[in-house]
Amino acid sequence: MGLFPELDALLKKRIGLAHLPTPIEKLERLSGELGVTLYVKRDDLTESVASGNKIRKLEYLLYDAKEKGCDMLITCGGVQSNHCRATAAIAVRMGFACHLILRGDEPAIPDGNLLIDRILGATTAFYTREDFKNLPEIERDTVAMLEKQGRRPYLIPMGGSNATGSLGYIKMIEELKDILPAFDHIYCALGSGGTYAGMAIGLKHHGISSRLRGIAVCDDVAYFKAEVTRILREFDEWYGITFPDDLFNMDFDDRFVGIGYALNTPDELKELIRIARLEGLILDPVYTLKTFLGMMQQIREGKVAKGAKVLFIHTGGHYGIFPKGEEFKGVL
Ligand SMILES: Cc1ncc(COP(=O)(O)O)c(C=O)c1O
Structure with a gap:
């Protein structure tokens, strides 16, 4: 012990x-x-x-999400966030939907982590650096919107x-x-x-x-x-x-x-x-x-x-x- x-x-x-x-x-x-x-x-x-590293954190966050009866993961990060990509992948494995709040412009052609997010079917919303400064508000609005659609979202903070x-x-x-x-x-x-x-x-x-x-x-x-x-x-x-x-x-x-x-x-x-x-x-x-x-x-x-x-x-x-x-x- x-x-x-x-x-x-x-x-x-x-x-x-x-x-x-x-x-x-x-x-x-x-x-x-x-x-x-x-x-x-x-x-x-x-x-x-x-x-x-993010999957080690997700092992505990997903346990909590399941225990709370959630069916969707929401998280945030830069357009090339490794954490968002890992979350999108684990969401699919665990039967959750996934929504990503991303900082930066949407590129014409997705590449790197964002390409994987797209392949995995995560939905995305892009915010300018300026708007992203109001992240708590964006997160609140996103949770409210998804709850209205009948989802039970679990909010994972930046980087888990x-x-x-x-x-x-x-x-x-x-x-x-x-x-x-x-x-x-x-x-x-x-x-x-x-x-x-x-x-x-x-x-x-x-x-x-x-x-x-x-x-x-x-x-x-x-x-x-x-x-x-x-x-x-x-x-x-x-x-x-x-x-x-x-x-x-x-x-x-x-x-x-x-x-x-x-x-x-x-x-x-x-x-x-x-x-x-x-x-x-x-x-x-x-x-x-x-x-x-x-x-x-x-x-x-x-x-x-x-x-x-x-x-x-x-x-x-x-x-x-x-x-x-x-x-x-x-x-x-
Ligand atoms: C590849 C990689 N290494 C290290 C880190 C840093 O880990 P932490 O966010 O736990 O400080 C991150 C994420 O932020 C990452 O994506």
Whole structure:
């Protein structure tokens, strides 16, 4: 039993959807280059069409949706949201309808994640960046409209990041608990904060002292401190689990957002190509590439001791490569 006994019952409220456990692989050449022992947790292999980190959150969100008698999933994100694509795929598998609230213009030809959303039959509504700022209102109106049509919608927040979704990454730490104590550092992307929140709780729950570091791919440290704090507090409000103060000390770095969320410089894409050709590992340009660049920089800066054992969480996102064919053309 872990530090928070109430968690053990909550972790059972799950529908098995992902192919678990995902493998862990050593990156031999990059380990040599960086002077550490670097492993990657292949959460890009959780599934195919629903691949990546979101399916772990959806295992818990879908359990809740079913328990509440819902028949439709509503969620939101950018036009190229991995979370929306994974939700659309799981909706079909579980016999739910799916509606996506998307930020950005509708492209003339759907590509990447949006193409998969379309193939899976999710309905979509597009909002400008300006309008999307009123997301709570859009969500309220969408739920009301669908209820009027006789649906019983279940609203999943951006990135599946609330206390229920985060249970998926507490569970992921359970999957790793026997080997994790040997790791000094764990790195993950910060997109909406749920992956980090779940892992931070899981590490505390199992008394594992590996240092968890989050690299922001959008926004800044203050934003993610607020978001992860909100998720941690939801455990208190929804499930009556109060976490100790030290869980609120987070290790975030926002220096690698670069020219903006989902935007890449040619140099970043060149690194994606270099890593792919060195290790046969493909990172996604939006999340895992920037996180990997952040991790390498922290190692070079000495934030990670020489010879340390490091685990990088590959959270997926491969479909996000395809809409960037034009940009890759310049660097391939
Ligand atoms: C591929 C990928 N990696 C990482 C993340 C970040 O995870 P989280 O939203 O839980 O912070 C996301 C989504 O935001 C993602 O799609």
